[in-house]
Amino acid sequence: MEQADQANRDLEQVRRALARGIPAGSSDFDLNAQFRAALPEGRTLRPAAVLCPLVVRGGRVRVILTRRSSQLRHHPGQVAFPGGKVDAGDDGPLAAALREASEEIGLAPSQVELFGELPQHETVTGFRMHPYIGLVAPDFTPRSDPGEVEEVFEVPLAHLVDPARCQVHTRQWRGHVRSYYAMPYGPYYIWGATARILKALSDMVNATDI
Numbered sequence: 001m002e003q004a005d006q007a008n009r010d011l012e013q014v015r016r017a018l019a020r021g022i023p024a025g026s027s028d029f030d031l032n033a034q035f036r037a038a039l040p041e042g043r044t045l046r047p048a049a050v051l052c053p054l055v056v057r058g059g060r061v062r063v064i065l066t067r068r069s070s071q072l073r074h075h076p077g078q079v080a081f082p083g084g085k086v087d088a089g090d091d092g093p094l095a096a097a098l099r100e101a102s103e104e105i106g107l108a109p110s111q112v113e114l115f116g117e118l119p120q121h122e123t124v125t126g127f128r129m130h131p132y133i134g135l136v137a138p139d140f141t142p143r144s145d146p147g148e149v150e151e152v153f154e155v156p157l158a159h160l161v162d163p164a165r166c167q168v169h170t171r172q173w174r175g176h177v178r179s180y181y182a183m184p185y186g187p188y189y190i191w192g193a194t195a196r197i198l199k200a201l202s203d204m205v206n207a208t209d210i
Helices: 004-018 035-039 094-105 190-208
Strands: 046-057 058-069 081-083 113-118 127-136 149-156 169-171 178-183
Touching: 004 046, 004 058, 004 190, 035 190, 046 094, 046 113, 046 190, 058 094, 058 190, 081 149, 094 113, 094 149, 113 149, 127 149, 127 190, 178 190
Parallel strands: 046 127
Antiparallel strands: 046 058, 046 081, 058 149, 113 127, 169 178
8 A cells, every 4th residue: 555655646746747837848969069059050850759658566656668679770779768750640749659659569549648748859860859758557568569679668767756866978979979868777778868858857856846
């Protein structure tokens, strides 16, 4: 009972954080402002959408994440939310996020209780990501598409919203040193846009009055 109560409190904290309003969006250039001046004038961002799925297991709220297939051309082997670009046939970003979650990990839209949208994020690769967050039915069992997803795993929400877990790392990218957020968890290296979206969630949750 105590574990269930804690999970309910954590979910309510997320709902209250969303009810306070969505903060301004973030960008890969927040930590790398020196590179923004080199962007082409009138740059158009392509729309993309991801789902941040929460699930209650063992009395704890967890976030479902994927490790992308190592055979993919873009971002192989990286940790990501289910999601992708918004296609012409999608009825907006939310429909794209739900479609991608269904295709990638077998999560039906009917199994998701949508909580709301998290702050949008601009990627260095030219996408504007629309992140959505929702609660997944507890009986959900992932069925991943091996062409896109090598692994589906879960991370405790408490780990991801703990400000002490968010780090700033650097690496070489296209001949320059760039900084980015990272939230390592066991063998999983959560970084880049995924970590930045989770940091936004952490900031929102920790700003909420309990």
